[in-house]
Amino acid sequence: MLPSRYRGRPMIAGQGSPLDLGQITFAPDDGIQYSNDFRLSAAKRRDLVLKNNETVLACALNDQMRQLFGRSLKLRQVSAGGCNACEADLNVLNTVVFDLSRFGIQFVASPRHADGMIVTGPIVRNMREALLKTYEAMPEPKIVIASGACAISGGLFAESPEASKGLETIVPVDLYIPGCPPHPLTILDGLLRLLGRIKR
Amino acid sequence: MKLFNGANIVLSEIPVLGVQLFREKIISQCQEGARLVNFFGHEEVDGGVRLFAFLGWDEDSEITVFSTRILADHPQYESLTKDLIQAHWFEREVAEQWAIIPEGHPWLKPLRYHANYRGKADIWPDVSSRPIPGSYSFYAVESPEVHEVGVGPVHAGIIEPGHFRFQCHGEEVMHLEIQLGYQHRGLELLMRGRDFKRSALLSEAIAGDTAVGHSIAHCEVVESLSGCVIPPKAQAIRAVALELERLSNHVGDLGAMSADVGFLPTSAYFGRMRGDYLNLLLALTGNRFGKGLCRPGGVLFDVDSQMAEEFCRKLKGYKKEFEDVSNLLFTKPSVLARFEGVGAISMENAKKIGLVGPAGRACRLERDVRIDYSSGFWQFSHIPISLAATGDVFGRALVRRQEVVRSLEFLLRILSSLPQGGIFVKPPALKPDSLALSLVEGWRGEIMHVGITDENGGFARYKIKDPSFHNWFGLSLAMRGQEISDFPLCNKSFNLSYCGHDL
Ligand code: SF4
Numbered sequence: 203m204l205p206s207r208y209r210g211r212p213m214i215a216g217q218g219s220p221l222d223l224g225q226i227t228f229a230p231d232d233g234i235q236y237s238n239d240f241r242l243s244a245a246k247r248r249d250l251v252l253k254n255n256e257t258v259l260a261c262a263l264n265d266q267m268r269q270l271f272g273r274s275l276k277l278r279q280v281s282a283g284g285c286n287a288c289e290a291d292l293n294v295l296n297t298v299v300f301d302l303s304r305f306g307i308q309f310v311a312s313p314r315h316a317d318g319m320i321v322t323g324p325i326v327r328n329m330r331e332a333l334l335k336t337y338e339a340m341p342e343p344k345i346v347i348a349s350g351a352c353a354i355s356g357g358l359f360a361e362s363p364e365a366s367k368g369l370e371t372i373v374p375v376d377l378y379i380p381g382c383p384p385h386p387l388t389i390l391d392g393l394l395r396l397l398g399r400i401k402r
Numbered sequence: 403m404k405l406f407n408g409a410n411i412v413l414s415e416i417p418v419l420g421v422q423l424f425r426e427k428i429i430s431q432c433q434e435g436a437r438l439v440n441f442f443g444h445e446e447v448d449g450g451v452r453l454f455a456f457l458g459w460d461e462d463s464e465i466t467v468f469s470t471r472i473l474a475d476h477p478q479y480e481s482l483t484k485d486l487i488q489a490h491w492f493e494r495e496v497a498e499q500w501a502i503i504p505e506g507h508p509w510l511k512p513l514r515y516h517a518n519y520r521g522k523a524d525i526w527p528d529v530s531s532r533p534i535p536g537s538y539s540f541y542a543v544e545s546p547e548v549h550e551v552g553v554g555p556v557h558a559g560i561i562e563p564g565h566f567r568f569q570c571h572g573e574e575v576m577h578l579e580i581q582l583g584y585q586h587r588g589l590e591l592l593m594r595g596r597d598f599k600r601s602a603l604l605s606e607a608i609a610g611d612t613a614v615g616h617s618i619a620h621c622e623v624v625e626s627l628s629g630c631v632i633p634p635k636a637q638a639i640r641a642v643a644l645e646l647e648r649l650s651n652h653v654g655d656l657g658a659m660s661a662d663v664g665f666l667p668t669s670a671y672f673g674r675m676r677g678d679y680l681n682l683l684l685a686l687t688g689n690r691f692g693k694g695l696c697r698p699g700g701v702l703f704d705v706d707s708q709m710a711e712e713f714c715r716k717l718k719g720y721k722k723e724f725e726d727v728s729n730l731l732f733t734k735p736s737v738l739a740r741f742e743g744v745g746a747i748s749m750e751n752a753k754k755i756g757l758v759g760p761a762g763r764a765c766r767l768e769r770d771v772r773i774d775y776s777s778g779f780w781q782f783s784h785i786p787i788s789l790a791a792t793g794d795v796f797g798r799a800l801v802r803r804q805e806v807v808r809s810l811e812f813l814l815r816i817l818s819s820l821p822q823g824g825i826f827v828k829p830p831a832l833k834p835d836s837l838a839l840s841l842v843e844g845w846r847g848e849i850m851h852v853g854i855t856d857e858n859g860g861f862a863r864y865k866i867k868d869p870s871f872h873n874w875f876g877l878s879l880a881m882r883g884q885e886i887s888d889f890p891l892c893n894k895s896f897n898l899s900y901c902g903h904d905l
Contacts (some may be wrong), residue, residue, distance in 0.1 A: 205688075226693075285607040296560075297677065309560060326584075328587060329584050329585075336556055358604055359601055364588040385690065
C-alpha cells in the first residue's frame with residue numbers, strides 16, 4: 203500500500219556499524235538501504251539503535267497505565283523548533299482517512315486535560331520553558347512521546363547551540379517515533395503499540 | 403548592478419555606497435517602482451558589516467543590488483523604516499543579527515531572540531538569556547476600556563508556537579502584535595561551510611511544508627556558483643514537485659478555512675484531497691513532503707512514462723473532484739457571508755508593507771516569481787497569474803482556488819510531454835568570493851536564498867527568506883478593526899510559516 207520509493211525501516215547488511223533510527227533523516231542519499239516497513243517506534247532509546255536486522259518494536263505500558271489510558275488517551279501537542287512537517291503529519295491523523303478518535307486518542311487544547319504530551323522539534327532554547335511548563339501542568343501519571351528525529355535526538359539541528367540533543371535530556375520519554383517526518387502510519391502504529399492494541 | 407534570477411557575481415563587483423547614499427538610493431528606487439526583496443548584513447574581516455540591498459523590478463525581471471559598509475566602531479545608520487515601511491522587519495533582523503542600530507526605527511524589538519552573530523554586546527542586553535518576550539513590552543493601548551488578550555506560544559491545536567497580543571475594545575481588535583522566534587534554531591549559521599549534502603538536507607527543513615520550494619532555491623544558488631547547468635528533465639521534475647507542493651497546501655488551506663467557518667463538508671473533503679497530493683509526492687520522492695528530491699545538480703528521482711501517465715490519470719480525477727468541492731464551498735451564502743469583507747487589506751497598504759504570494763495577489767498585486775523572474779522550467783512553460791481585488795479572506799480563498807486549477811492544468815500539460823534525458827550532473831566546485839541569488843515562487847509566495855562564498859568556495863554567509871517574513875505584518879494589519887473571533891479565520895487565510903520565519 204505504500205509506494206516502492208517510500209523509505210521505512212532500514213535494512214542492515216552484514217556487520218555494518220550500528221544505525222541509530224533516532225538520528226537518521228531517511229534521506230535517499232545517506233548511503234542506507236531502506237525497506238517498505240513503516241513500523242519504527244520503540245519504547246526505549248537503546249532499541250532505536252540497530253545492530254542487525256533484529257526488530258524491537260515498542261511494547262505496551264504497564265498494566266496500571268494501560269487500565270488508565272488504554273481506551274482513552276488525551277494528548278497535548280508541543281511543537282518545539284522543527285520544520286513543521288512532523289506537525290503536519292500528526293494533524294493528518296485527525297482527517298477522515300485515519301480518524302484517530304475512533305481509537306480513543308485525541309489531541310486536547312489544554313495540558314490540564316491531557317494524559318500526556320507529544321513533542322516535535324529539537325526543543326530549541328526559546329521553547330524550553332514553554333515545554334517544561336506544559337509538562338508540569340499535566341496531572342500525574344503522564345506519558346511523554348518524542349515524534350521525529352528532531353525530538354528524539356536534535357536531528358538535523360543537533361549541532362546548533364540553539365537546539366537540545368533530544369527530549370530525553372529534558373524529561374523522561376515513554377515512546378520514540380523515528381522519521382523525518384514519521385509517516386502517519388508510523389505514528390499510529392507507535393501509539394497503538396504503546397496502548398497495547400497492536401502486539402505483533 | 404543589475405542581476406537576473408539565478409545570477410552570480412564576484413563580491414567586489416557589487417557597488418559600495420556611502421551610508422547616506424545607500425539609504426537614499428533604496429528609498430528613491432522604491433519610489434520609482436521597485437520593492438525591497440532582501441536586505442541583510444555580512445561580516446567583513448575587519449569586524450565591520452557590509453549591508454546589501456536587493457531591489458526587485460518585477461516588470462523588468464531584474465534585481466538591482468548594492469551595498470554599504472557599517473564600521474565596527476560605529477554600528478549604526480539612519481533607519482529606513484520611517485520612510486519605507488517594507489523595511490521594518492528587515493531592519494529588526496539586521497539589528498538582531500549584527501548588533502547594528504537603525505536609528506529612529508519606530509519599533510525596534512528583537513525578532514527571534516538570539517545573540518548576535520558578531521559576538522558583540524547585543525542591542526537588547528538579555529535578548530538570549532530570558533524567555534520571550536524578555537523585558538520588552540508589547541504595544542499597549544492605554545485606556546480603562548481597553549483590554550488585552552494574549553495567546554501562545556503553545557496553541558490549542560497542532561500548530562507551531564508564536565505569541566499573539568491583542569489590544570481590544572470590546573470585541574473589536576485595535577491592534578495585534580505578533581511575537582515570533584520560538585522556532586529559532588540557528589539555521590543560517592548551520593548553512594555555512596562546504597558540506598553541500600548537509601546544506602541540501604537543512605534547506606528541506608527550513609519549512610517542511612515548503613521543502614520543495616526551499617530546496618529548489620538552495621540548489622539554484624549552488625548551481626549558479628558552480629556554473630552547473632542541470633538537465634531539462636531535472637528542471638521539469640522540480641517544477642512538477644513544486645506544483646504538487648502548492649496543490650497540497652492550497653487545498654489544505656481551503657479545508658482549514660472551511661472548518662473555521664463551520665462548513666464541515668468541504669473541510670472533510672479538502673482535508674482528504676490534500677493527502678492525495680502528498681501521496682503523489684510520496685510516490686515520486688519517497689517522502690510526503692518531497693524531501694530528498696532536489697539536490698545541487700538535479701533531482702534524485704526520475705519520472706518514467708508509466709509514472710507520468712499514472713499521475714496524469716489521477717490528476718484528472720482530482721481536478722474534477724476539486725471543481726465539484728470548491729463549487730460547493732464558493733456557492734454557499736453562509737460561507738460567503740463569513741469570507742467577504744473579513745480581514746481586508748487595501749492594495750495601497752499591501753504595496754507599502756510589501757506583501758507577496760497569494761496574500762498579495764488577493765490585493766491585486768501582480769507579483770509571482772514564476773512569471774516575473776522565471777527561471778528553470780518556468781522559462782519554457784507558463785502559468786497565468788491569479789488575482790483577486792478584494793484583499794480579504796474571500797480574496798485569499800479565491801486566489802487559491804484559481805491557482806489550484808491552473809497548477810493542475812500546468813501539471814497535466816508538462817507530464818504529458820516531459821523532456822527526455824538525464825536527471826543529474828555532478829556540480830563542480832563553487833566560485834570563491836562570490837554571491838548568488840535565487841527566487842522561487844513557493845505556495846506562500848516569494849522565497850529568496852542568497853549564498854556568499856569565502857575564498858575556498860564554501861558558504862561564508864547564507865541568507866534565507868521565507869515569504870512569511872514579508873507577510874506576518876500583513877496578518878496584523880488585516881486584524882485591525884475586526885472582531886477578535888475572526889482571528890482564527892484570518893490567520894488560516896494567510897497560513898504563514900513560523901519556522902520559515904524563525905529559521
Ligand atoms: S524530524 Fe524532520 S520533519 Fe520532523 S521537525 Fe525535524 S526536520 Fe522536520
